[in-house]
Amino acid sequence: MVESWSFLDTAESNFRPLVVIELAKGTKEETIEWFTKRIVDKKANGGAQLLIKPLVTENGVENIYLVGASHLRLLLGAETVGLVKECSDNSMRTFTYSSRKTFKHFADDNHNFLTMAECQYIIKHELENLRAKDEKMIPGYPQAKLYPGKSIVRRLLTSGILVQIFPLHDREELKKLCHSWYGRVKIGYQPLDDIRCYFGETIALYFGFLEYFTFALIPMAVIGIPYYMFAWEDYDKYVMFATFNLLWSTVILEVWKRICAILTYRWGTLLMKRQFEEPRPGFHGVLGINPVTGREEPVYSSIKRQLRIYLVSLPFVCLCLYFSLYVMMIYFDLEQWALDYHKENESNFSSLMLYVPSIIYAVVIEIMNRIYRYAAEFLTSWENHRLESSYQNHLILKVLVFNFLNCFASLFYIAFVLFDMKLLRQSLATLLITSQILNQFAESLLPYWLQKRYNRRMKKRMCSKKTDTDLSLAEQVNMEKEMGTYLGTFDDYLELFLQFGYVSLFSCVYPLAAVFAVLNNITEIYSDALKMCRVYKRPFAEPTANIGVWQLAFETMSVISVVTNCILIGMSPEVDALFPDSKMDLVLTVALVEHLLLAIKFIMAFVIPDKPRDIQMKLAKLEFESLEALKQQVRMQLHFLLIHH
């Protein structure tokens, strides 16, 4: 069992800083001493058994600490968090320290067995699981209450003593990654495995989805181009295009599940057991006994939460939706007024006035989105969800519904109330292209400018100091701690979701949408990559097995688009002309086609397996092995019992 492990690697000489802890200026000495002691203390004494070192800069100690861990400690941490790694026989297995020799690339002196992102994730996990024993409060801060089992780091964060914890960039690795990712203009796939090693699975999966989605849009774009070039206006062709689109969007969402399974199987997260979720930092309640863990922790009645959701949040969201529709109606009135004004007294001023309503509406929408986002965050936080995942789901749902309405309500109104297909096509094109240009500016040009400024600042510093390794580390930490924090993939997915809406909801009136989407996404990959590597602090890796609630959101959108496209085609004069005698027959035919398409969609989603056959096989093999192991155990037991009689 005990191998030739050298515990010398816990010595300072081998210390590799992984995570930075920034404490508030003026934090009391006794608090710092207590906190650092808890971090380095032995597991058996309730510590985290990590290594910690204050960062020394030319101004002296600045309440910034670097955290690392010995190689052995990291390996045992990998077992605790349940990392899944590849074995020598190419199968994926949960890593355990005792079976470490069976894993691919494992060697006692190979410190690259765990990627840096994994090491940082382990340290984050260990820090967050550093729990109060019998302390009633944080030493030096009597108002920061503790109870047995409370996560110390979370209490330090909520009471403002701990400013932030973030993982350090690895300059060497980042340079390599940047080069292979966006450093050269090339046609080809992104280095997803490298991205995953550096940024973790959640971010790699977002880029994987972005890339997949772009490739999936190409067939639609290719079919869409001739419609624009030859100005095909006959509805036979539009019907064909829309039908292809509807089935295609089902297929791509199903195939994505399979590709996602392939990626996450390779990364080990498909097999990784879900960790037991801790209460989220903002969660509060009366101290009670958690019925699941049997530990003392804040408890909040689920009925109270349900009441808050259904009696406050739901009406508020409905009110906001109503208000958004009301604003839209005002916009249409204003537009009508501007048109009338332009007709009556035609002048340069009046033709300029034509654009005013659209600009006002765009600005108002942007303001409403932002205010609503704050309100949604406040409300969801007030609902007091125990788990971060539940908080996220409720927030995403609220924001999604509002954004959907804000983006598409005017288009729905034009299509199904005004029945104006020309205006619909024009508005769709304007909205799509404007939003893409704005996004490109906010995500690509702005970061580029920020990077330039950052480079200048860095160069200035580098010139004034000697380029010592130790000093450059202090510089690096000081620079990184000022960088913005990446708030997760939410906004990136939301952008893709709305884009998918523009492409699919009205695909039969504007086939060119897919072309713009493809063009946008190609630059989006580069600008998002730049953002991740240069603009933001390195985020902690988050293991994940799928894109979660977004899969559902995209699927819902594709169901809605079946309905809208069927109605649009039914409303077209060309289809109308096919049923000269009876409007009834037309509507009934459209309804029948719609139901058929929906039925085909659901059958397709049911028939296409969510995991490719070889992944299914590998999962079955793992299950079979664990069952066999159990049987073997019973067999041994039986043998043993019989021998002793």
Added chain:
Amino acid sequence: MVESWSFLDTAESNFRPLVVIELAKGTKEETIEWFTKRIVDKKANGGAQLLIKPLVTENGVENIYLVGASHLRLLLGAETVGLVKECSDNSMRTFTYSSRKTFKHFADDNHNFLTMAECQYIIKHELENLRAKDEKMIPGYPQAKLYPGKSIVRRLLTSGILVQIFPLHDREELKKLCHSWYGRVKIGYQPLDDIRCYFGETIALYFGFLEYFTFALIPMAVIGIPYYMFAWEDYDKYVMFATFNLLWSTVILEVWKRICAILTYRWGTLLMKRQFEEPRPGFHGVLGINPVTGREEPVYSSIKRQLRIYLVSLPFVCLCLYFSLYVMMIYFDLEQWALDYHKENESNFSSLMLYVPSIIYAVVIEIMNRIYRYAAEFLTSWENHRLESSYQNHLILKVLVFNFLNCFASLFYIAFVLFDMKLLRQSLATLLITSQILNQFAESLLPYWLQKRYNRRMKKRMCSKKTDTDLSLAEQVNMEKEMGTYLGTFDDYLELFLQFGYVSLFSCVYPLAAVFAVLNNITEIYSDALKMCRVYKRPFAEPTANIGVWQLAFETMSVISVVTNCILIGMSPEVDALFPDSKMDLVLTVALVEHLLLAIKFIMAFVIPDKPRDIQMKLAKLEFESLEALKQQVRMQLHFLLIHH
């Protein structure tokens, strides 16, 4: 580890017969000797380590064997199959022999810890897992090939040497169960836990579903009665009734999932890990290596199977559906002809002639159903599915689609082609009541008569012999081996499924359907219970956690019923009168309402959790404990490693 287990209980004196094996008459001695030796042989030598005893009747040995096992053997078998039992602290846990003391009601001398059904399930499992070692064939039968790892019992069955294996009834228990189940007229719940102990989870869950479904129909029936009594013909009321029905049917299907979770949690099957499935008996292929198990077994290309499904089975099913529709059209022609004939020459003969088409159609449908069932079984077997579950799913799908069309096509035709609501109501009532009377006869009166005959036969035998315990066992075995085999819950669920169709598809034209369904189901419970206890051989218990594909079938039916009911209401003259100016508005309103109802259905299905909160808690607690155990293990390891340095 080794306790005061008395291995004397393996002696004949304690032998309790559980399962009967009947070999073909004239089976060679060497085969019998080899087979019985394998059954009693030690696990370490590849045997099943069970007890076996030939049944001695007055005619001598009849190639019938009784199989039992020692108490210890059964406990270890329970660990192998992964039984989940209740612990002393009321939580459900997977049984292991080493933790046996922590389980409720466990005592070394309590032989009732495992129910008889569980013991029989364990023995069946052990017998089926008796595998060939290096035998190339069954001794004495060179044509019955074996390969290492092949289940011996399955080969014996397919080569006809083994006639049947079935579990024995327990006369005492059965009498008690019959009494509490259907022996007295009472209002109250069925003794589901007792049924489960005696017949296993699959059958108990069927009866649980039947009972739940009956209770769930009562509100519909209660609301339906005044419609009949007061002959409410205004469509406002029908619309209300139909809307209630649609939402109610969604609610009951969602609530059933929760009740199912409560039942199967209590029975332990919700937590039971799925066993690794063996190839089904009829599966054949070229000997190859199974990529999952790494063992040698027949392998059959999945592409070939897909080709057979999509190129042969699918077209065949479509052809049958077309043929069934064709027959229906002939029936409507015949009916028209009979009506015309009756009008032209009105006589007694001609009014009798009016019934002829219906009778012919009913008979033809019955014949078609039977022929199709054979064809479906043949085709599905020819598709060569590796797993029994996959075979069952494909068979159920085939039979379900055909039965759905056969039962409802004529009603759809009357409703949506002939637009004849009067005729629809009449046909619906006729079909529903006729099918219920026929079923009641086939399931209740016939079994009752069979039981009477059986009782007479039994009494005759009892009088002619002395009532020795040993002899009565032989009598019991001889009687039971002649009883019919219960072929599973398929037909019972199918009957309920079609009934659900009658109640929900056209609920707005015939509200009384639910009343008939409730009345039918009350007697159905009694007749099915009688059938299980008296008519059939005792079936082997089958652990199951839900009603499987039937949940999906019922949900699909409830989606279809939203569409049909909306169309029916839209077609009614009263609703028509609300839109005097424009037919279009009517159709659009109906379509809108339908989409809204469908959306509400899906949202409801999404919002209502599938498991009640306390079951979720208990599952979370188990998961938490296993994670904690893992962490504890890592902590110990770390401690150990540090001490040794």
